[in-house]
Amino acid sequence: MPEYTYKSSGTNSQGNHYCARDYGSSASNSNSYHYSNQNGSYYYSNPSGSTYYNNGAGSSTYTPPSGNSSQSGSGSKK
Template sequence: MPSDNKGSSYSYKSSGTNTEGNHYCARDYGSAAPNQNSYHYSNQDGSYYYSNSDGSKYYNSGKGEASYQPPSSSKK
């Protein structure tokens, strides 16, 4: 079973390229993970987006703009 850069094991759910030419990869971290179904997109325009297993989210526009949402934040 592969593991990510934090040592967490996962299995691949799906990956590929959508009709717009953007790459995606979905991973299953199992029931113990805060976000069991994480994924990332790498887009043709240079932007990319991660929804991580710990519940954090990261977006980079590819043009010098980025945002990060830590795992502890919650929208009310």
């Protein structure tokens, strides 16, 4: 795991949490972050340049640095 410096983190008035990190100039995405929501969904923007989103209802999307995303699951929140 690369070294990082915390930039900011917190929870907003709706109870949604976020955290931003700085991985430095050697990372593909130096300003990485993640957030998680009260509804169970969450999103990661990774230092490698990939992203991951989970809707909290059984469906997720992973996008590698190449940009060709893949989905899994088909759940919908009820």
